[in-house]
Every structure is written in C-alpha cells, then in structure tokens.
Amino acid sequence: MSEKQGVLAGFKAFLMRGNVVELAVAVVIGAAFTKIVNSVVEGVINPVVGSIGPKDLERYQFCLQSPCEVTEAGEVVTGITIKWGSVLSASLTFLITAAVVYFLMILPMNKFKERLDAKNAAEAAEAAANPVEKTEVRLLTEIRDALLAQRDGGTAHAAVLASRLGTAESGSRPGSEDRSKS
Known part of the structure; x- marks a missing residue:
C-alpha cells in the first residue's frame, strides 16, 4: 500500500x-x-x-x-x-x-x-557602492555598549560609546578598537 x-x-x-x-x-x-x-x-x-x-x-x-x-x-x-x-x-x-x-x-x-535585468544590475551596483551595516547588528552593538556603560558606572564608557557610535556610522566595525581596555 x-x-x-x-x-x-x-x-x-x-x-x-x-x-x-x-x-x-x-x-x-x-x-x-x-x-x-x-x-x-x-x-x-x-x-x-x-x-x-x-x-x-x-x-x-x-x-x-x-x-x-x-x-x-x-x-x-x-x-x-x-x-x-x-x-x-x-x-x-x-x-x-x-x-x-x-x-x-x-x-x-x-x-x-532586459529592463528587469538592468534594474537588478543597478540595484546590485548601488548596494555594492553603499555597504550599509545591518540594522540588527547596529542595534545589538548599541545594546552591548549600553550594558558595558551600566556595568562600569557609565562614566568611563560614555566617551567610548559615543566614539563607537560615530565610527559605526562611518563604516568601521564597532567594538574592535577598545576591546583590550574593557
């Protein structure tokens, strides 16, 4: 059966x-x-x-x-x-x-x-020219930095948090420059 x-x-x-x-x-x-x-x-x-x-x-x-x-x-x-x-x-x-x-x-x-392929090629070129960090990764980075700031009293890491947010928007990977200081 x-x-x-x-x-x-x-x-x-x-x-x-x-x-x-x-x-x-x-x-x-x-x-x-x-x-x-x-x-x-x-x-x-x-x-x-x-x-x-x-x-x-x-x-x-x-x-x-x-x-x-x-x-x-x-x-x-x-x-x-x-x-x-x-x-x-x-x-x-x-x-x-x-x-x-x-x-x-x-x-x-x-x-x-042809139109669809041209549109897809233009979108792919735009995405390659403008690599944007994923929203979830950016949000998780901000949460991590906020937790680090709370753990250490908020004063020492406030400047680091601000600098990381500034460098994250400019395209570098947040959290990699001050890893040894934490």
Whole structure:
C-alpha cells in the first residue's frame, strides 16, 4: 500500500511541477491560436493569392505523369500530381504563426527581461557602492555598549560609546578598537 502511495505522490509532484503546467497551458493556447491563424490564411491570404488563380491554395498542383484528371472535389482520377499549393498554404500558416508569436510574445518578453535585468544590475551596483551595516547588528552593538556603560558606572564608557557610535556610522566595525581596555 505504501508503494502505491509513493507512486501517487510522485505522480502528483510531477503534475504540480511548473514545467508540466506551463506545457499544458501552451498546448491549449496553441490550439486556440492555430484556429486564428488558419482563419487568417483562409480568409485573407488565400483570396489574395486566389486573385491570380484558384481561390483555394490547395488546388494548386503540378502534373508529374500525364494524363492527369482531377475531379471538381480535388480528387486525382488518373496521373500523378504534386500538390505544391498545400505545401505553400502550410508554409504561409507557419510563417504567420511564427511572426505573430515572435512579435507579440517573444519580443515583448525579451524587452521586459532586459529592463528587469538592468534594474537588478543597478540595484546590485548601488548596494555594492553603499555597504550599509545591518540594522540588527547596529542595534545589538548599541545594546552591548549600553550594558558595558551600566556595568562600569557609565562614566568611563560614555566617551567610548559615543566614539563607537560615530565610527559605526562611518563604516568601521564597532567594538574592535577598545576591546583590550574593557
């Protein structure tokens, strides 16, 4: 029974991975997008090409071995034909699909990534140029210095506390210069 649960847990982990979900979404969007591209080819491209010949690209063909007889439905009765019109139609569909995907999806995504990378690089450069001590470390240093001042009566370490706070803000490590005196 535990092996079955292990297999089901593995299957669930496989399905919930980002790659599988993204792939499923891509297939669904691709199927819907294919209908749009096919309607553009059939409704716009085919009539434009059809203005110089048959309206349907599928009917463009070449007779390789004579005599070629084709019915009105497009079925070859005798002879051997090369249907280059269907290849041209599929090629146009592919080119239109690739162009739309590139210009409407890939190009904007690349621009977005470039902006994001530039922003991240600018933030990283700013962080490297301005190393700020962490707030928690600064607070703990102040607490330590205050406790030292209370332990020794507050007078001897008041000047040390002030100097440490001044040097901590300027970037040196507080507490390292007077460690032997305490």
